[in-house]
Amino acid sequence: MVYFFIRFIAASDKLWFMLEMYSFVDYFTIPPSFVSIYLDRTWIGLRFLRALRLMTVPDILQYLNILKTSSSIRLAQLVSIFISVWLTAAGIIHLLENSGDPFDFMNPQPLSYWTCVYFLIVTMSTVGYGDVYCNTVLGRTFLVFFLLVGLVSSLLINYSFT
Known part of the structure; x- marks a missing residue:
């Protein structure tokens, strides 16, 4: 998640950054990790x-x-x-x-x-x-x-x- 925010801050075009492939990878992998920690359950998800x-x-x-x-x-x-x-x-x-x-x-x-x-x-x-x-x-x-x-x-x- 830290790497995502560093990349976001360093990006010259924020809109293009939000729409690139690696950002979508982060969207689908970072939140489920926190949800699984919060719920104390594992989930296959899109990791x-x-x-x-x-x-x-x-x-x-x-x-x-x-x-x-x-x-x-x-x-x-x-x-x-x-x-x-x-x-x-x-x-x-x-x-x-x-x-x-x-x-x-x-x-x-x-x-x-x-x-x-x-x-x-x-x-x-x-x-x-x-x-x-x-x-x-x-x-x-x-x-x-x-x-x-x-x-x-x-x-x-x-x-x-x-």
Whole structure:
């Protein structure tokens, strides 16, 4: 929260700061943390959105003069985007599978976050082992769209180089 206020004070355009992606990450992750402390209960919530902060790692490495060439900067950006999207998608699967469908709360599946990370890695890299799968309709729907976006983006990347 302190980091959010420091960034807000340092921002030249306050309106643009309030509408940028990292501010929305803070909006969805900071208040639930305080509410869970106040209520003395844990809640899955949207804490997984903090993984999107990993996309700033290449900038930090560039400012520290660790990344100097443009190819190493691009590679670090690619890896950080890939990992942050993967961890965020695992958080969405974790939230959807542990909450159950909104029309039928009788079908939640107690999966840990790291089981969801494993599930996405196995699903995206192979045809899947079948040991972990989505039980909820929302989880399956999200997974279908996640896989389709991955396939379409890989096709666009492959055809842009030819």
